[in-house]
Amino acid sequence: MSAVSCLLTEHQFLCSICLDVFTDPVSTPCGHNFCKTCITEHWNINVPYQCPNCKKVFYSKPELQVNTFISEMAAQFRQSAQQKASSSSSEQQAAKPGEVPCDVCTGTKVKALKSCLVCLASYCETHLEPHLTASRLKKHQLIDPVENLEGRMCTKHDKLLELFCKTDQMCVCMLCTVSDHKTHDVVPLKEEYEGKKAELGKTEAETQQMIQKRRLKIQEIKRSVELSKEDADREIAGGVQVFSALKESVERSQAELIDTIKEKQRETEKQAEGFIKELEQEISELKKRSSEVEQLSRSEDHLHLLQSLPSLNAAPPTKDWTEVSVRPPSYEGTVRRAVKQLEETLSKQMKKLLEAELKRVQQYAVDVTLDPDTANPYLILSDDGKQVKHVDIKKNLSDNSERFDHGVVILAKQSFSSGRFYYSIQFNSILFI
Structure with missing residues (x-):
């Protein structure tokens, strides 16, 4: 049997539900094999009872029989694979602090090459091989190795977090979209x-x-x-x-x-x-x-x-x-x-x-002209805008948001917020600038 198992590849001993080597394999009436726990849980959720592989429907829950031959073959293969992995791991350098270790290595934990978002496990070069060769595993999403893959699972539904709810600003799984986030704006994670x-x-x-x-x-x-x-x-x-x-x-x-x-x-x-x-x-x-x-x-x-x-x-x-x-x-x-x-x-x-x-200050001289739009009605401005005087009679001027109505004030058209400027003022009577 050992010789026979060596001719078989790992994906031939994988349960199509958990995608791992068979544990307590059982056969359905249609001839397909699954882990006993996997097919039992699958049928507890899905009614009517249907084969996950060929989709054959059983209107009453089939009686599952332990497949002794597959069980022995799987055990033999698991032992052989562990020995091979242990031998391969011992030849490779152990993962250093800060590096993600392989989850499958049983002896020396080798540095992981990739992490699988479906299996929620990280694999070294040796244990990554099935994901590169098995047709079913090739469909899995591989990323650069990361830690805490469990954190990628929905804590409520135990499903992969692959969607994002914009309404609640959080990552959700497919089942969340039909329960707590049913009416929310949900988009793919990517x-x-x-x-x-x-x-x-x-x-x-x-x-x-x-x-x-x-x-x-x-x-x-x-x-x-x-x-x-x-x-x-x-x-x-x-x-x-x-x-x-x-x-x-x-x-x-x-x-x-x-x-x-x-x-x-x-x-x-x-x-x-x-x-x-x-x-x-x-x-x-x-x-x-x-x-x-x-x-x-x-x-x-x-x-x-x-x-x-x-x-x-x-x-x-x-x-x-x-x-x-x-x-x-x-x-x-x-x-x-x-x-x-x-x-x-x-x-x-x-x-x-x-x-x-x-002479030195005059190099900063500026020409200042008074602004008539700001002049108080009791002020009279010269035509050139250089002189202003105060009178006792209030002039009838148009409304202007910039005009000073209460203070007898007038502003210049020019404004200075920084720098040096020179100008002189001569007071003949009353002048406000």
């Missing part, structure tokens, strides 16, 4: 997998975009610091030139001037360092999330992706950096305030200094 994977790709792209924006903001802040330092250097040089000419009598004022300017620069750098540190922290958190999203989006395991998605860390809290910037401190008047203390002896130097500062 369809939902593709959709969620596309969303993950979009999330990853958005995360990368956020990282890039923050890198650009860092460059902007660093450039602001450089400009601030250039302004500080120019201001220091001008102050040194003024106070050097005053010799010993103004050395103390010169030192105070330099300290004031440098303190402003240190405050600017400190502010910039704080922004950069916060941006780099956000980049670090975003990179971490990007890595998690990328790793999950590369998964070919439909169920693993969908079950892992809810536990994916939420996007880290980030600041809106659009309006954040480091504004270089203004140094105009710093030297003037220092020199003013010595105005009795420095009147000529003060005059030169004021002229130089005015």
